[in-house]
Amino acid sequence: MTQRNNKGLGGKSVIIRLEIVGDRMNFGLVANIVSSLGGDIIAIDTIHIGNEGSVRDMTVNVVDASDIAPILDAIGKIPGIRVVNTSDRTFLLHLGGKIEVTPKVTIQNRDDLSRVYTPDVARVCAAIREDADKAFSLTIKRNTVAVVSDGTAVLGLGDIGPRAAMPVMEGKAMLFKQFAGVDAFPVCLETTDADEIVRTIKAISPAFGGINLEDISSPRCFEIEERLREELDIPVFHDDQHGTAVVTYAGLINALKIAGKSLSDVTIVVCGIGAAGVAISKILLSAGVKELIGVDKEGILVQGETYSNSVKTAYAEYTNPNRRTGSLSDALVGTDVFIGVSAGGMLTRDMVAKMAPNPIVFAMANPSPEILPGEIDDIAAVAATGRSDYPNQINNVLCFPGMFRAALDCRAAEINEEMKLAAAEAIASVIPDDKLSKYDIIPSVFDQSVVERIRERVVRAAIASGVARRIPKEYR
Numbered sequence: 001m002t003q004r005n006n007k008g009l010g011g012k013s014v015i016i017r018l019e020i021v022g023d024r025m026n027f028g029l030v031a032n033i034v035s036s037l038g039g040d041i042i043a044i045d046t047i048h049i050g051n052e053g054s055v056r057d058m059t060v061n062v063v064d065a066s067d068i069a070p071i072l073d074a075i076g077k078i079p080g081i082r083v084v085n086t087s088d089r090t091f092l093l094h095l096g097g098k099i100e101v102t103p104k105v106t107i108q109n110r111d112d113l114s115r116v117y118t119p120d121v122a123r124v125c126a127a128i129r130e131d132a133d134k135a136f137s138l139t140i141k142r143n144t145v146a147v148v149s150d151g152t153a154v155l156g157l158g159d160i161g162p163r164a165a166m167p168v169m170e171g172k173a174m175l176f177k178q179f180a181g182v183d184a185f186p187v188c189l190e191t192t193d194a195d196e197i198v199r200t201i202k203a204i205s206p207a208f209g210g211i212n213l214e215d216i217s218s219p220r221c222f223e224i225e226e227r228l229r230e231e232l233d234i235p236v237f238h239d240d241q242h243g244t245a246v247v248t249y250a251g252l253i254n255a256l257k258i259a260g261k262s263l264s265d266v267t268i269v270v271c272g273i274g275a276a277g278v279a280i281s282k283i284l285l286s287a288g289v290k291e292l293i294g295v296d297k298e299g300i301l302v303q304g305e306t307y308s309n310s311v312k313t314a315y316a317e318y319t320n321p322n323r324r325t326g327s328l329s330d331a332l333v334g335t336d337v338f339i340g341v342s343a344g345g346m347l348t349r350d351m352v353a354k355m356a357p358n359p360i361v362f363a364m365a366n367p368s369p370e371i372l373p374g375e376i377d378d379i380a381a382v383a384a385t386g387r388s389d390y391p392n393q394i395n396n397v398l399c400f401p402g403m404f405r406a407a408l409d410c411r412a413a414e415i416n417e418e419m420k421l422a423a424a425e426a427i428a429s430v431i432p433d434d435k436l437s438k439y440d441i442i443p444s445v446f447d448q449s450v451v452e453r454i455r456e457r458v459v460r461a462a463i464a465s466g467v468a469r470r471i472p473k474e475y476r
């Protein structure tokens with residue numbers, strides 16, 4: 001089953017304002033034209049009705065932006081209808097940004113003012129000066145995460161800079177709040193220097209209970225995260241590494257059930273040994289995978305070779321135990337699982353046909369996957385992508401809200417391996433075995449039990465591994 005869903009935020013949606021002369025609009029004709037040109041009318045709103053005619057807003061979804069011009073052209077040619085203007089719903093949604101800061105109490109009088117601000121606030125400040133940990137109970141620190149990016153590896157768009165990265169970081173902040181009640185704040189930095197990024201994040205850390213690093217390019221992302229983890233006492237989590245790794249492992253737990261294979265027996269090829277590929281490989285190895293082969297632009301990464309990027313050289317030391325060599329196509333012969341976090345269109349049907357029976361294909365490059373699921377639906381046991389418009393969306397949004405909810409609730413000093421494995425198992429467990437199918441290996445991001453399940457298991461893992469600094473009531 002391949003489905004392209006152009007509804008809601010997934011496809012492109014435009015509002016076309018029409019001026020209609022006379023008292024009625026020929027809906028049938030307009031609908032026919034729009035649908036014959038690939039559009040889908042989802043609403044018509046009346047803006048104004050007068051003696052001479054009316055003004056209406058018609059909302060149309062299209063799969064591709066290039067579908068819009070021919071639709072406007074054709075509607076404009078209908079006698080009695082004039083296209084006044086069009087607006088892109090996605091841009092409308094971004095006008096003025098997507099989030100705001102809202103006070104929890106209203107200041108109604110002088111007494112309130114003296115409590116929230118000077119002079120009474122000074123007593124609260126003094127209490128925190130006496131005991132720095134009180135920042136967790138008396139400030140926003142306990143529920144606030146910084147979403148920090150330098151704009152160098154934004155989605156699959158690459159290095160687009162800090163201003164252009166803001167819409168993604170604001171979006172992440174919305175997801176944090178809606179799915180897990182976490183207040184997240186986007187912070188996009190005008191520097192790509194690792195030392196300066198580390199220094200800046202350390203300097204802003206007093207306000208935050210956790211740092212979510214986002215879309216920072218490899219290999220700098222490894223060093224930045226490593227140093228911050230050592231130097232800060234709040235969790236630092238590079239989402240493109242660990243969020244992706246957690247959700248990929250969750251998807252694989254369930255996909256293996258469909259394919260009738262076990263983690264310790266399968267051979268896995270990971271394509272794209274960058275931020276996501278390294279972290280996915282590490283979580284899978286710690287979960288018990290024995291044969292894992294990394295492929296990047298140079299082909300299969302082999303122990304003993306020196307690559308331009310030291311992370312790949314180090315990676316080759318702990319992967320590919322049978323020292324296979326060659327191209328991606330060679331690596332896939334007889335392999336059970338393909339995991340792609342590289343670039344769109346890398347994988348061909350022929351390569352998948354040479355994999356072991358019942359192959360699992362996770363083509364997760366955004367926005368264009370390594371292969372479209374429709375091309376291999378008949379030969380793959382399971383196919384997944386990172387996108388919301390195909391079945392099996394493997395996307396880190398399934399992980400980060402619940403992960404930080406848990407880390408904040410138990411005031412975790414860090415997010416460790418035990419917590420990541422627990423989160424993956426929690427996500428996988430949301431779909432009971434009798435509900436699993438090749439199109440249903442991973443829960444929807446709108447499944448409210450995902451965050452709750454992750455929180456429960458991750459808090460337990462944090463307590464058991466000794467990084468929880470507070471035991472929530474229900475765990476005492």
Ligand SMILES: NC(=O)c1ccc[n+]([C@@H]2O[C@H](COP(=O)([O-])OP(=O)(O)OC[C@H]3O[C@@H](n4cnc5c(N)ncnc54)[C@H](O)[C@@H]3O)[C@@H](O)[C@H]2O)c1
Pocket residue numbers: 153155156217218240244271272273274275276277295296297298340341342343346364365366367385386387394395396397
């Ligand atoms: N679905 C998800 O949740 C999710 C999460 C994170 C990243 N991603 C996607 O995965 C991709 C990689 O993200 P990242 O943050 O790891 O980026 P990155 O830049 O750190 O790593 C990408 C790696 O892929 C390699 N690569 C690029 N083209 C290749 C090719 N033709 N053949 C082999 N290797 C190739 C690069 O050399 C690099 O090592 C992006 O498209 C990103 O959008 C998806």
Ligand SMILES: O=C(O)C[C@H](O)C(=O)O
Pocket residue numbers: 154155156215239240366386395396
């Ligand atoms: O942001 C996403 O949807 C996924 C991931 O963080 C990515 O960078 O592609």
Ligand SMILES: [Mg+2]
Pocket residue numbers: 155214215239240
């Ligand atoms: Mg990202």
